[in-house]
Amino acid sequence: MSPAATPKFKNPRAKYNFQGRSCSITGVGSYVPAKVLTNTDLEKMVDTSDEWITTRTGIKERRLAAQNEFTSDLAAQAAGRALQQAGLTAQQLDLIVVATITPDMPFPSTACLVQDKLGAHRAAAFDVQAACSGFIYGLEIAQQFIMSRTYDTVLVIGAEKLSSIVDWEDRNTCVLFGDGAGAAVLQNRPNAHGLLTAVMGADGQKADLLFMPGGGSRCPASAESVASRLHFLRMEGKETFKNAVQAMQTAAEEALRRCEIDISRIKCIIPHQANRRIIDAVVERLGARPEQLFVNLHRYGNTSAASVAIALDEAVASGRIHRGDLILLVVFGAGLTWGAAVIEW
């Protein structure tokens, strides 16, 4: 085989003989609420400073949804844009997967509410809960349905109204999070590669590093649980930080190993946008160059399941990603959960 004819990477899916079938992202979209909350605004709410937040996290501002704007609204906005880019109508969708830890309500699923808002009457719909890793979990679920020929067209959304579960009196956490949504349409695109591999992992032994104690079957809402502030998220920052760096490095290396590609071949690395110091540590451990990175956390903070979905949309819109480029997504979240995906755009 001449060097020109050498495949540029190995597609791990190929060994299952999918007969030319692929799972490609054919449209992306995102939506963030209009209201901006800056670090200077936060200085008036808790004992913090722009200087502390910027140096410890890299975040400068985040978006807050309006009181009458819910996760399903953010999700539907992002989804509409992704469908438009894919050139599809909502009626063509076979399945809607919404990744979120802030559903409109415990049930029905936010995906069902989004299905109704879009008018996607043919589509099955369900939520996936993997915290900040939810979007990659959703991509892998979509891939499984498409490659198995169960469905042709799947919408995956990461959407959060984290402002509804943030304790605005706790400076350790309230400076970190924001609201928003990102979406991707996945389709069988013949003679293409698309999503090459997705690594997913979890460690329930570390569930107590990042969790919300109240509101579930263990601690249903009561006057007491509200007074004890149990319906807000809680986090062990330092331990979460260490685990995030390790898990993201391991997941990214496993995804690259499966495709037999070196990190230098990746055009754009899109990490979970939680903390600039976590991102820099992961990139250094992977041996990547800073110019391979896409970062937007200074504008939105940590939007959990929406984080890499919004960043992916912005990377495409800003011309950082073109058809044929290799992309690496890498995430980490409560659970603990983690994941990485390699995509040929």
Ligand code: ACO
């Ligand atoms: N402003 C000023 N001071 C603060 C603030 C604040 N907003 N928050 C904490 N501090 C103080 C602390 O009280 C502490 O003071 P002390 O030394 O007097 O006790 C001091 O700053 C240092 O606190 P540390 O916890 O040591 O700060 P650290 O350098 O670890 O940074 C941070 C904290 C930013 C939270 C970091 O640990 C982190 O980013 N962790 C990972 C968080 C993350 O990514 N979470 C999301 C996971 S994804 C998901 O599923 C949602």
